[in-house]
Amino acid sequence: MNLTFDFAFEGFRIIRERPKLIAFWGAITLFGYGVMSLIMVHVAGPQIMAFVKMIIAQADTGSAGVDQAFMINISQQILLAGLMCLPVHVVMTSVVLGAVCRVAFGETDDRLGFLAFGWQEIRLIAVKTASLAVIAALFLGVALVGTMAGLLIGGANSQAATGLQTLGVIAGLGAAIWLSLRLSLNGPHSFDSQSLNIFGSLAMTNERFWSLFTGYATATALAMVVRFLCDKIIEAVQVLSLGLRVTGDMIMPDMTSIVSFLTPASVIALALTFAVVAPLMAAIQLGAPVAAYRALKGRTPVRKVKEEAAR
Template identity: 30%
Template sequence: MRLDIEFVFEGFRIMRKRPWAVAEWGLVFLVANLIGFGSFAALAIPAFIQMSNLSGTPDPAVLAGLFGSLILPYFILFIVMILAGAMVSCAIFRTTLSDDKPGFGYLRLGGDEIRWILSHIVHALLFFAVYAAFAVVGVALGFVFRLIDENLFGLGIFLAVVLGFGVTVWLMIRLSLFSAQSFAEKRINLFGSWKLTKGNVWMLLGGYLLAGLLAVVVETVVMTVVWFFLAIFMVANMGALQTLGSAPGTPDLAAIAWMVGPMIAGYVAVFSLVAWPVMTAIMVGAPAAAYRTLNGARAGAVEKVF
């Protein structure tokens, strides 16, 4: 089955038909950021402060202890954001590929989300193996070229990098429907999309590039608005910031946090509630719609958006 470029705009179709669901996905991202970055700030900032206060040659044991204390906050942040991504991505799949009852934004936390996480872990390991293989090939080519001429070692590395990049992009496109297909089939299926994407590589490549461009446009618009208001906030509080900066002795971290905190909170809130759900709808909706079309499931649901 041939694919139409209309699959790129699935995210906009979702936003038009299910705006309340997109808003609820924003709440998920907001809660995830509050938990993830909140715990990170509470657990990691003291370690960063201790590092900044170290003078002279620090004791390696002390440094190791401080770096070790950062493992837990990073782990919590990673787990929370992975869960949020899994929940929202599967919610997008439900709006596109199934007739499940909406509930709260089509959101669940169950087998679909666990499969999403596991399939992405396996997918990441697969491409790590591909990168490692091309690294070995690059070194081997470099030494082969070096036998011909010592100045050609870099050329061998360069050719391997170019070849590896091209093969990796091609593989990513051929396997790009694995997440949607695993959701639809209720089992992890990494290579099932190989058959579905046959003959549609260029359309998928162009569509994914267009979807990425649209997501960047959304991010740029949101960032422009956010930075405009942040600039107004900075100008309004310039005097207080200058006073804090020129104060003698150790900076008052509590006062700095009181000044900067609202800016960071506003930035995180806007991105969580607006940018991330919209960008996720665009980037996840595109392969979901492509899978729906190429698999022949609910083909009638594909409609013109613009």
């Protein structure tokens, strides 16, 4: 089957036809992102704020020096916080993906916004976890090759070693993006076949890299536009409800502690972002691979079936 560019807009169609899904999916994203935000603040909040202050100070003074020990500490805390957030993100994304699959594949029971938690969601969690593990292993493997090549050729402190390490990281990122795209259909595939199918996506995406890449890039860009516009609306709500001036604190709240993080302005912004903006972005970004899978499988979109029946 040919893959048309139309799949990139599936998320917009879903929300346009069923706007009430935002309320149901927003409850899931509000809880998930809320928990992840608290984890980030508790585990790495002070380090994140110290890093932001360092960047601002360097921009003001024009200096570029970095304390290596300081950066290592920041990186370790942020990595730890990210790893603690990862299970929450995987579960949340898998539950919403299951709902998106039900909408796109034509199920009609939308009492809870197509949300459920059963074997399908457990299967999606397993597929997502396995995919992330494989992608991370590929990235680390390619990056490690660059590091080892630099050490063998120029030694630990040479410019050649630094250059090859950087090249290895860039190549690793490229390989990770390539594999992410090639595995992007394994969630919808596993949902549709009701089986754990991690690598079946490779055959479906063969020779379709650029078609998928263009569609996903478009969906991501549209999601960023939606996020930008919604952020401006949220800022207006903060100004009107609390009488605040538009400042950088609205965009970057104080993460030094949970108490300083949960100010009225921050709570309003987080609640609106996680409950309204996040489900919109999830529909756009998760809807694209589901629609791509449906197109490659030769399924007729549900809306077209209804249009033909109405005629």
